[in-house]
Amino acid sequence: MNELVIKAGKAERHYWADLWRFRELFFFLSWRDILVRYKQTVIGVLWAVLKPLLTTMVFMVVFSKLAKMPTEGMPPAVFIYVAMLPWQFFSSALAEASNSLIANANMISKIYFPRLVIPASAVIVCFVDFLISTVILAGLLAWYHDWPSARVLWLPLFTALAFLASFGISLWLAALNVKYRDFRYIIPFIVQFGLFVSPVGFSSATVREKCGDLAGQLYALNPMVGVINAFRWALGSNAPFDPTALLLSVLVTLGLLFSGLKYFRATEKAFADII
Amino acid sequence: MDDFAIKVEGLGKKYLLQHQATGRRYTALRDVLTEKAKALFGGQKSATGNRKSVEEFWALKDVSFEIKPGEVMGIIGRNGAGKSTLLKLLSRITEPSTGEIRLRGRVASLLEVGTGFHPELTGRENIFLNGAVLGMHRAEIRSKFDEIVAFAEVEKFLDTPVKRYSSGMYVRLAFAVAAHLEPEILIVDEVLAVGDMEFQKKCLGKMEQVSGKGGRTVLFVSHNMDLISKLCSRAILLHAGEIETAGAVEQVTREYITNSGKLSNKFTAANETRALRWLTLDQDALIQGRLIIKIGYRFSSKVVNPTFGIVIYTEGGSPIFGSNTLYHPPTVRPVDGQEGEATVTFEVLPLWSGRYSISVWLSDGWSPIEHQESAVVFNFVSIHTPLNAPSPKYVGPVHLPANWTINK
Numbered sequence: 081m082n083e084l085v086i087k088a089g090k091a092e093r094h095y096w097a098d099l100w101r102f103r104e105l106f107f108f109l110s111w112r113d114i115l116v117r118y119k120q121t122v123i124g125v126l127w128a129v130l131k132p133l134l135t136t137m138v139f140m141v142v143f144s145k146l147a148k149m150p151t152e153g154m155p156p157a158v159f160i161y162v163a164m165l166p167w168q169f170f171s172s173a174l175a176e177a178s179n180s181l182i183a184n185a186n187m188i189s190k191i192y193f194p195r196l197v198i199p200a201s202a203v204i205v206c207f208v209d210f211l212i213s214t215v216i217l218a219g220l221l222a223w224y225h226d227w228p229s230a231r232v233l234w235l236p237l238f239t240a241l242a243f244l245a246s247f248g249i250s251l252w253l254a255a256l257n258v259k260y261r262d263f264r265y266i267i268p269f270i271v272q273f274g275l276f277v278s279p280v281g282f283s284s285a286t287v288r289e290k291c292g293d294l295a296g297q298l299y300a301l302n303p304m305v306g307v308i309n310a311f312r313w314a315l316g317s318n319a320p321f322d323p324t325a326l327l328l329s330v331l332v333t334l335g336l337l338f339s340g341l342k343y344f345r346a347t348e349k350a351f352a353d354i355i
Numbered sequence: 356m357d358d359f360a361i362k363v364e365g366l367g368k369k370y371l372l373q374h375q376a377t378g379r380r381y382t383a384l385r386d387v388l389t390e391k392a393k394a395l396f397g398g399q400k401s402a403t404g405n406r407k408s409v410e411e412f413w414a415l416k417d418v419s420f421e422i423k424p425g426e427v428m429g430i431i432g433r434n435g436a437g438k439s440t441l442l443k444l445l446s447r448i449t450e451p452s453t454g455e456i457r458l459r460g461r462v463a464s465l466l467e468v469g470t471g472f473h474p475e476l477t478g479r480e481n482i483f484l485n486g487a488v489l490g491m492h493r494a495e496i497r498s499k500f501d502e503i504v505a506f507a508e509v510e511k512f513l514d515t516p517v518k519r520y521s522s523g524m525y526v527r528l529a530f531a532v533a534a535h536l537e538p539e540i541l542i543v544d545e546v547l548a549v550g551d552m553e554f555q556k557k558c559l560g561k562m563e564q565v566s567g568k569g570g571r572t573v574l575f576v577s578h579n580m581d582l583i584s585k586l587c588s589r590a591i592l593l594h595a596g597e598i599e600t601a602g603a604v605e606q607v608t609r610e611y612i613t614n615s616g617k618l619s620n621k622f623t624a625a626n627e628t629r630a631l632r633w634l635t636l637d638q639d640a641l642i643q644g645r646l647i648i649k650i651g652y653r654f655s656s657k658v659v660n661p662t663f664g665i666v667i668y669t670e671g672g673s674p675i676f677g678s679n680t681l682y683h684p685p686t687v688r689p690v691d692g693q694e695g696e697a698t699v700t701f702e703v704l705p706l707w708s709g710r711y712s713i714s715v716w717l718s719d720g721w722s723p724i725e726h727q728e729s730a731v732v733f734n735f736v737s738i739h740t741p742l743n744a745p746s747p748k749y750v751g752p753v754h755l756p757a758n759w760t761i762n763k
Contacts, residue, residue, distance in 0.1 A: 086447060086456040108487035112473055112480075119475045119516075190470045191488055192447035262384035349450045352443065353370070 095345070099194045110201040114208055128209040129216050132164045139164070143281035152283050153318035155224040161217060162315050163280040163308045166242040169210035170304055171271040177202040177250030178257050178267050185355045195348040199254040203247050210239075221315070231314045238310040245303040245333040251340030255347045258355055278304040283312075285319045300325035303333045360540055360572035361422040361445070365454035368415040368440050414440040416596045418454070422589075424539075427573045429583040429604060431611050432593035438576045439544065441593070442466060445574065446542050460539030460572070463490050467544070469529030474518035478509055478528055481517055485532045499535045506557075507531035527554055534561045540572045541565065562586060580608045580736075611734070622730040630654050631717055632694070634730045644738060646701040648731075650715060653694035660720035661689040663697045668712045668729075669752050675706070681720065707747035707754045708740040 084094070118124040136157065143149045144156035151159040180202035181188065181195065188195065221228065257263040279287065284305055288296030300306050300322075306329020313321050415437040422428050432438050443449050445456060446464030471488035472481050482503055486496035496503075504510055507528040509520075517525055543562075563586060565571060577583050583590060583604065590607035592600040600610045623633045630652055637647035648665055664679030678699055680688075689695060711733060716726040739754055740747075 082459075084458040084462070086444070086451065086458070088451045088453050088455070104493060105487045105490075108484050112476065112484050115480065116473055116475045186467075187471050187488065189448065190466045191464070193488075260384040260387070352448045 095194060099196060102193045102197055105193055106197045106201055109197060110204045113201060113205040117205065125212060128212040132161065132168045132213050133216060135168075136161045136164050139281045147282075149282045149286060152285065152312060154312070154316060155220075155226060158217075158220050158224060158226055158315065159283075159312065159317070160281060161220055162311050163278075165210060165213055165217060166239075166307045166311055167275065167278055167280050167304060168213065169206055169242060170246045170307075171274065172209065173203045173206040173246035173250055174253060175267055175271060176206055177246075178253035178263060181254050181258050181351065182355065188355055189352050195351055196251075196344065199250050199344075200247070202254075203243070203250055206246070207243060226316065228315050231316070235311070235314045238307060238314060241310070241330060241333060242304075242307045244337050245307060245329075248333060248335075248337030248340040251344045252336065255340075255344045258351055259347070274302075274304070278302060279308050283317075283319060284309055284322075284325070297322075297325055297328065300328040301332055303329045303336065305329060306333075358423060359421045359457070360424040360426070360459050361420075361574070362457040363421070363445075363454070364419045364456075366415060366418040366441075366444060366451055366456060367413060367453035368437075368444060368449065369452040370412045370414055372410045372412050413596050415444070418593075418596075418598055420591060420598065420601060422572055422574065424459070424572055425570045426589060427575065427587045429587035429590035429607075430574065430576045430593065431578070431580070431583060431590060431607065432599075435595075436593040437596040438593055439466075440596075442542055442544055442574070442576060458540060461490075462540045462542065463536045463538035464542035465489070465533050465536070465544065466542075468526060468533050472517060472525075472529060475516055477516055478504075478513045478520070481528065482532055485529065489533060489536055490538070491536060495537075503531045503535050506534060506561075523554075530554075530558055534558065534565070538571070540574070542574045544576050545578065559585075580611065580734075584608050622727065628655065629725060630658070631715060631725050631727060634713070634715055634727070636713070636731055636733055640700075641704070641733065641735065644704050646704040648699050648713065648715075650697045650699075651694075652689065652697060652717070654689075658717075658719055658724065662718045662720045663689075663699075664716045664718070665699060666714050666716075667706075668714065669709070675711070675752055704735065704737075705754050706735055706737060706752050707750070708735060708737045709747050709752060710734050711752070 118127060121127065123130070139160045140156050143160070144151060154162075177199040180198045184198050187193075188198075220226075253263055253267060257267075284296065284299060287299050291299075300309075306326045309319075309322065310326055312319065418437075418441065420428075430438050430441065440449075442464065443466070444451050445458070446462065446466065448464075448466075469485065471485050473484065476484065482500065483493070483496055487493070504513065507524070507530070509524055509528050512520065512524065517528070520528070559582070562575075565573065573586075575583065575587060587604045589602065590604045591598055592607050592611050600607050624631060632651035632653050634651070635649045637645075637649070640647040646667075650663055650665075652661075652663070654661065662680050664677060664681075666677035667675045669675060678701075680697075683699075685697075689697065712729040713731045713733070714726070714728045715730045717724045737754060
């Protein structure tokens with residue numbers, strides 16, 4: 081018979097096996113959050129589409145019509161919407177995941193399961209919204225007769241990068257939020273601020289032009305810069321592909337992900353005691 | 356052979372209590388940052404000064420026991436004795452500070468019914484969700500679905516969001532899911548205290564079925580001694596985080612019930628100036644259904660007309676009866692400036708089984724001098740209370756002899 085040994089400071093021995101064992105819980109939690117998300121709303125899942133669409137329209141007016149920012153040879157709507165997609169995913173994942181542990185405090189203090197399941201399922205829920213809003217992207221491309229080249233096949237890979245970046249930062253924020261409730265106030269700020277620090281309404285090529293090459297590359301320390309550039313590149317932007325910036329973003333993403341995992345694992349044992 | 360389902364050795368759980376006057380529950384980043392800054396610029400002083408206000412508290416200390424497969428073990432103890440902490444450690448919600456636990460077999464813990472229930476979801480959806488939370492597989496839930504619904508009696512409302520359920524329906528559904536769990540080791544906190552009488556009986560039956568015929572190892576925490584002695588074969592009595600007694604259930608529950616002796620010793624005066632020195636309850640008399648209370652006194656200042664009084668309260672705090680030296684004057688009166696012992700005896704204790712408290716006061720015959728609320732809290736087991744009788748909370752705490760005759 082399999083024996084489980086619980087010892088002081090030795091809780092993590094079965095961790096990855098447990099994570100696998102609790103995959104159904106993970107599935108059910110994601111399913112619950114997706115179900116609940118648009119319950120008792122009139123337009124339901126349309127909200128997932130409406131948010132990026134409306135923001136895109138406002139950005140088109142501000143950045144393309146008023147500020148006349150270059151759009152790397154793409155139709156302005158496509159140019160902005162392509163960036164808005166990963167950005168919306170990233171920002172909503174951050175907001176949802178960072179709050180997820182506290183929202184499920186009751187479960188955490190009453191039931192054992194790998195706590196990683198909770199922020200992960202929060203990110204998945206946002207990912208579903210992301211997938212729904214890509215349908216609109218296809219519609220936009222069709223509208224502008226802007227057929228993407230074979231580069232579009234890279235998109236899943238870049239989506240994975242966006243996912244890992246969101247997940248990594250979410251882990252940090254979720255774990256920190258349990259202990260320091262200050263993060264509840266920091267996150268909306270990060271999200272608001274980030275929208276203008278990331279090249280959503282403008283091209284990162286513009287940043288390089290105006291601030292020099294070094295600044296342009298340092299700009300890629302923001303992992304969303306690499307992701308957004310890559311998304312635009314995959315959908316036919318004429319800006320030159322910048323491998324250094326992408327590599328930098330990938331490295332930052334991986335760094336955030338692994339340190340996030342490590343921090344989360346180190347603190348999760350105490351979640352039930354401090355939440 | 357070393358045959359066990361649960362083996363616990365030297366288990367301890369330490370919490371750090373922060374004594375800060377701020378009264379804030381969560382650590383704020385601001386505080387941490389200012390502390391760090393102070394430590395940086397102000398040398399070590401502030402850091403050590405802060406550390407002093409953190410106190411170690413052992414919620415559980417050096418607990419060891421072993422449970423054989425198929426055994427049903429009860430855990431009893433007063434509030435704060437460490438029962439919940441023990442369950443949390445066994446169900447892996449928190450990590451132990453010392454010692455180790457060995458568990459053989461699939462463990463399910465029920466510290467609460469309805470964990471993970473979402474008010475927006477329908478009954479059907481919540482059954483699946485809650486099942487998953489409790490560690491059931493989808494196929495398992497599906498195969499028991501009809502049984503769960505029938506047990507909870509919510510067939511008509513399966514597709515209604517549970518936020519529209521009555522609280523009774525909600526609890527029944529939650530318990531029904533939990534009751535159909537089939538682990539090898541089951542850890543249960545007082546979750547049976549749900550629903551109406553009818554449903555409680557049903558839950559009890561289910562519990563008996565699970566523990567008796569199911570052959571499962573069960574760890575069961577409750578305040579209800581009747582339940583514990585009915586369901587369990589062995590029991591552990593926890594006191595202040597340590598095992599006080601372990602053994603056959605009759606012995607341990609008896610110890611727990613008469614253990615109020617410990618509590619009565621608990622009342623000793625806080626300082627030397629108090630006139631009411633101590634108060635004890637005669638345990639042997641209590642078992643026989645009599646109430647004998649001894650009050651130790653010492654008058655250090657002048658008391659004109661020393662008068663003692665006691666009042667018995669229900670657990671909820673309503674006075675039931677009392678006596679004092681004005682109502683029932685003693686033959687010898689206490690004299691000022693002396694110490695001594697005042698004893699009050701009730702030859703009959705007309706109460707149903709339950710928990711009661713005694714308060715004691717001293718007056719000068721006119722206005723109170725000293726007063727001690729809940730000086731003693733005791734459990735009383737009336738020989739007249741049958742098992743499964745309605746709780747005294749429905750009929751009142753007082754037991755009067757009565758006769759029923761039936762004419763056919």
